[in-house]
Amino acid sequence: MAVLVTGGAGYIGSHMVWNLVEAGEQVVVLDNLSTGFDWAVAGAARLVCGDVGDADLLDELLKGGIDAVIHFAGSVIVPESVADPLKYYRNNTASTRALIEACVMNGVRRFIFSSTAAVYGDPEVVPVGEDAPVHPLSPYGSSKLMSEIMLADTAAAHDFAFTALRYFNVAGADPGGRTGQSTANATHLIKVACEAALGKRSHLSVFGTDYDTPDGTGVRDYIHVADLVEAHRLALAHLRDGGQSRILNCGYGEGYSVRQVIESARRVSGCDFKVVEEPRRLGDAPQVVARADAVRRELGWQPRYDDLDTIIAHALAWEDRLSRRNPAR
Known part of the structure; x- marks a missing residue:
């Protein structure tokens, strides 16, 4: 039996594929390559180019010996979701519905979903636990919450079980240098800081300096992508x-x-770079930090890279490798 990884040519998905291949799993990747890269997929995996909302393609794949789905495919940029909400409800919610339905119809009973801390919005209590109220501030967060609801309802009605993992801020790169965040014009803070440190950007923008946080800027819980997968x-x-x-x-x-994060990027890289202060962005919460005891207790998860400088060092090394792979980027 094999595992279907949707979005497996993308940032997090490609790390997942390498992890599964190393664990001896057979892996099928479904990705439309809109933001992913075929070269990022482990050679032992089978890559199928297509859309996760294509019901006929899903039916063909899922009847072919798949016993579990790990679903990463979707759109992930909060400000973009505010400007183009329907894109997010199509890519994240409608396509996830099609995938869940295909799983039920083909007897695939195990589903792992890439969710987000954005479902919490601006939490009243920090660190925020899984039992906290959910009040998304953006269509991105809402689209993911809708998918969680669909999964719960499906599990109640069918022989179907899921795990939804609510990510906080994913960063870093494969410690072995095989894959990393490669999308052009990415908005992730650590990715942008690494690009600025290497001279790929003229500056780094800080969106909001008047939040009710210790230094006025947004606070996030950064998790290394290798630990996440x-x-x-x-x-x-x-x-x-x-x-x-x-x-x-x-x-x-x-x-x-x-x-x-800026201080760490400067320290790790040994390079200074320009920082520009700008107004807050719609959809951004002041502070989001995880209460993360449940995942350790229930899954036996033990992080290996829970250090900000380490996360940035791996991201910086990948950014440098990416420059040498494609100097124009």
Whole structure:
């Protein structure tokens, strides 16, 4: 039996594919390559180019010996979701519905979903636990929350179990240098800081300096991508062992401000870069940090890279490697 990884040519998905291949899994990747790269996919995996909302293609793939789905495919930029909400409800919600339906119709009973801390919005209590109220501030967060609801309703009605992992801020790159965040014009803070440190950008913008946080800038819980995908592998094992459906936070339980990330990037790179202060962006919360005890307790997850400087060092090394792979980028 094989695992279907949607969005497996993208940033997080490609790390997941390498993790599964190393664990001896057979892997099928479904990706339309709109933001992913075929060269990022581990050679031992089978890559199918197509859309996760294509019902006929899904039916063909899922009847071919797939026992679990790990679903990463979707759109992930908060400000873009505010400007173009219907894109997010199509790519994230409608396509996820099509995928869930295809799983039910083809007897695929295990589903791991890439969710987000954006479902919490601006949490009243920080660190925020899985039992906190959900009040998304953006269509991105709403689109993911709708998918969580669909999964829960499906699990109640069918022989179907899921794990939804609510990511906090994913960063870093494969410690072995095989893949990393490669999308042009990315908006992730650590990616942007690395590009600025290497001279790929003229400056780094800080969006909002008047938040009610220690230094006025937004605070986030940054999780290394390698630790995150290991949580997915453990979730897969949990479901295969008959585990119940769960929603779990994936973070370290420690927050860093934008200014702290900038300081770390300068320290790790040994390079200074220009910082421009700009107004707040719609959809951004002041502070989002995980209460992350449940994922450790229930899945036995033990992070290996929970250090900001380490996360940035791996991201910086990948950014440098990416420059040498394609000097024009």
